[in-house]
Amino acid sequence: MINRWDSVESVSGANLADQCAYASRLLGADVSLVLHGGGNSSIKQKDLDAYGEPIEALWVKGSGSDMATLTVDGLTPLDLNAVRRMSEAHEMSDLVMKNALRGAMLDGDAPGPSVESMVHAAIPDAAVLHTHADALLAISNTASGQASIESLYGDRAIIIPYIRSGFRAGRAVARAISESYTSDTIAIVLMDHGIFTFGETPRDAYDHMIDLVTEAERFVEQNAHATSETGRGSEVSRVAALDLATLRSAISQVAGKPFIARRHTDPLSWAFSQDPELESIAGRGPITPDHVIWTRTVPMFGRDVTAYADAYTSYYEDHKHTATVTEMLDPAPRVVFDPEFGMVTVGPSVAAADAAGDIYLQTIPVIRSAEALGGYTSRPASDFFDVEYWELEQSKLSRAFRQGEFTGEVAVVTGAASGIGRACARELLARGAAVIGLDINPAVPNTFSDAAFLGIGCDLADADATSLALDAGVTRFGGIDMLVAAAGLFPESAPIANHDPVAWRRAMSVNVDAFAALLSLVHPFLALAPRRGRVAVVGSKNVAAPGPGASAYSASKAAANQLTRVATLEWAADGIRVNSVHPDAVFDTALWTDELLAERAARYSMSVEDYKRRNLLSIEITSADVAEVVAATLGDTFSRVTGAHIPIDGGNDRVI
Numbered sequence: 001m002i003n004r005w006d007s008v009e010s011v012s013g014a015n016l017a018d019q020c021a022y023a024s025r026l027l028g029a030d031v032s033l034v035l036h037g038g039g040n041s042s043i044k045q046k047d048l049d050a051y052g053e054p055i056e057a058l059w060v061k062g063s064g065s066d067m068a069t070l071t072v073d074g075l076t077p078l079d080l081n082a083v084r085r086m087s088e089a090h091e092m093s094d095l096v097m098k099n100a101l102r103g104a105m106l107d108g109d110a111p112g113p114s115v116e117s118m119v120h121a122a123i124p125d126a127a128v129l130h131t132h133a134d135a136l137l138a139i140s141n142t143a144s145g146q147a148s149i150e151s152l153y154g155d156r157a158i159i160i161p162y163i164r165s166g167f168r169a170g171r172a173v174a175r176a177i178s179e180s181y182t183s184d185t186i187a188i189v190l191m192d193h194g195i196f197t198f199g200e201t202p203r204d205a206y207d208h209m210i211d212l213v214t215e216a217e218r219f220v221e222q223n224a225h226a227t228s229e230t231g232r233g234s235e236v237s238r239v240a241a242l243d244l245a246t247l248r249s250a251i252s253q254v255a256g257k258p259f260i261a262r263r264h265t266d267p268l269s270w271a272f273s274q275d276p277e278l279e280s281i282a283g284r285g286p287i288t289p290d291h292v293i294w295t296r297t298v299p300m301f302g303r304d305v306t307a308y309a310d311a312y313t314s315y316y317e318d319h320k321h322t323a324t325v326t327e328m329l330d331p332a333p334r335v336v337f338d339p340e341f342g343m344v345t346v347g348p349s350v351a352a353a354d355a356a357g358d359i360y361l362q363t364i365p366v367i368r369s370a371e372a373l374g375g376y377t378s379r380p381a382s383d384f385f386d387v388e389y390w391e392l393e394q395s396k397l398s399r400a401f402r403q404g405e406f407t408g409e410v411a412v413v414t415g416a417a418s419g420i421g422r423a424c425a426r427e428l429l430a431r432g433a434a435v436i437g438l439d440i441n442p443a444v445p446n447t448f449s450d451a452a453f454l455g456i457g458c459d460l461a462d463a464d465a466t467s468l469a470l471d472a473g474v475t476r477f478g479g480i481d482m483l484v485a486a487a488g489l490f491p492e493s494a495p496i497a498n499h500d501p502v503a504w505r506r507a508m509s510v511n512v513d514a515f516a517a518l519l520s521l522v523h524p525f526l527a528l529a530p531r532r533g534r535v536a537v538v539g540s541k542n543v544a545a546p547g548p549g550a551s552a553y554s555a556s557k558a559a560a561n562q563l564t565r566v567a568t569l570e571w572a573a574d575g576i577r578v579n580s581v582h583p584d585a586v587f588d589t590a591l592w593t594d595e596l597l598a599e600r601a602a603r604y605s606m607s608v609e610d611y612k613r614r615n616l617l618s619i620e621i622t623s624a625d626v627a628e629v630v631a632a633t634l635g636d637t638f639s640r641v642t643g644a645h646i647p648i649d650g651g652n653d654r655v656i
């Protein structure tokens with residue numbers, strides 16, 4: 001482990017709080033130390049209270065914030081002595097503890113302080129850093145873990161057997177410090193959880209963290225016996241995207257809501273999925289109870305979702321008398337291993353499925369190391385339950401994920417790189433959907449920088465390329481719930497007398513042939529959608545009111561409209577709703593250049609502004625307006641509507 005402290009960078013903000021934030025960012029950048037809001041840090045310094053009196057303050061990281069991006073604003077100032085007094089209490093529920101910590105805040109607008117604040121307060125040193133270092137977890141998760149860590153660190157560390165975070169851990173650390181702290185003590189190890197290092201300055205605490213974790217890494221290297229890793233080198237199998245969507249559908253059913261499923265194809269998880277010992281070792285439990293809210297206690301092996309849900313329900317029944325959260329959480333798995341799929345991680349949102357993936361990719365090497373050290377062990381199920389049904393963890397989870405109308409669902413949007421397609425993709429992302437954006441424009445992958453967006457450059461006129469793109473989208477998100485067909489071609493105006501067969505064919509190829517192929521490819525996925533499939537077709541005013549000079553466009557859009565009506569009839573039996581919106585002149589798209597607008601306005605002897613409002617309501621219609629109507633047709637408001645054709649044109653007497 002490399003010591004990355006840079007003396008120039010660290011003093012840019014001069015004071016100790018800045019240096020504490022700097023040390024936190026260094027640690028947070030290393031996934032082998034902290035993941036997903038894990039870890040924390042603090043600095044004790046003199047401050048002034050509201051009356052101008054000197055006070056000892058503890059500046060501690062806010063709960064759930066990310067170490068990798070921590071700044072001083074993410075540190076919450078607390079009255080140090082008030083927090084220290086809390087550990088003298090005989091008993092205190094964690095909700096009461098959380099409230100008492102809030103009561104000790106010296107700045108009411110600061111973030112809620114870490115649930116490990118009592119530990120930070122109990123440590124006498126000014127600077128404290130905390131990580132969940134993988135190397136320590138590897139040693140910790142073996143039969144002789146505690147003895148190994150004791151002999152490794154000697155007098156430098158106080159070792160405390162596993163105890164859940166919160167009041168109990170705070171009090172245990174305070175007691176251990178009063179009994180065992182000496183001038184040699186630079187660390188506290190909480191077994192099966194992590195390590196706190198400390199010193200006079202954040203630099204000292206950081207140096208101690210790097211030194212002690214490096215020693216743990218060396219210990220693992222020197223004491224590991226080679227284990228066979230069968231499966232390594234074998235090729236990741238290609239699987240039918242429909243099989244994955246079927247699995248996702250079954251998982252969503254037991255979860256009672258749509259889930260995202262992500263198939264991982266990296267060599268590490270693939271080799272693990274092929275290991276004959278997989279079930280035995282991964283079935284022992286997570287590397288720390290802290291991970292249970294993201295990964296559940298055990299992965300699902302194979303595809304029997306009902307059996308997994310039954311086992312989860314029994315686990316809940318066995319332990320529920322100890323729970324503070326009284327309702328059973330959904331019984332769906334979060335990590336799946338299957339010989340054909342490899343590893344699949346699932347969750348109620350893209351962020352949750354990805355978090356489960358990140359954590360399990362970190363878990364695999366730790367399990368491997370612990371196996372090599374003599375055998376991976378984990379905690380008893382009661383410890384997992386204790387964390388999983390801990391009210392503070394559940395509130396952390398709900399804070400971590402935004403919930404939108406379409407959270408957990410997946411939409412395919414064609415033409416997503418620009419115009420109406422792009423506006424629809426943006427609207428669906430804002431409402432929580434994962435979006436697979438297809439576009440002939442190769443820049444489509446960069447249209448949005450959201451993890452819930454996967455842009456794939458693809459010519460929809462090539463059905464094989466479209467099929468591969470949909471497969472890639474399903475591998476990433478697990479299925480397809482909605483289709484927004486927004487891609488279209490508007491050929492140059494030409495009278496029928498000047499018929500251009502090439503331009504005609506191209507319009508038919510994109511607006512009709514490709515659309516028919518896309519509907520056919522997407523149908524089996526829509527039929528598996530947990531909340532029933534939905535299609536929104538972006539048609540055109542020209543369907544009802546064709547324009548002179550637009551024969552290829554008007555005829556192709558009319559054919560596509562007829563196709564849409566047939567799909568509405570055929571797919572109702574699968575519960576799939578198919579609705580159309582018909583925009584007229586939407587001017588904020590690439591189609592309408594300034595020159596074209598000026599030319600058209602001149603043709604009608606109008607100003608450009610008047611031309612844009614050439615409708616009964618005299619209003620301009622933007623692509624965002626169209627996107628809102630599209631999203632509405634996909635949502636619950638339209639749950640009983642199929643086959644609707646909605647003009648969005650400000651009113652047009654030829655359509656009415």
Ligand SMILES: [Zn+2]
Nearest residue numbers: 039130193194
């Ligand atoms: Zn921790």
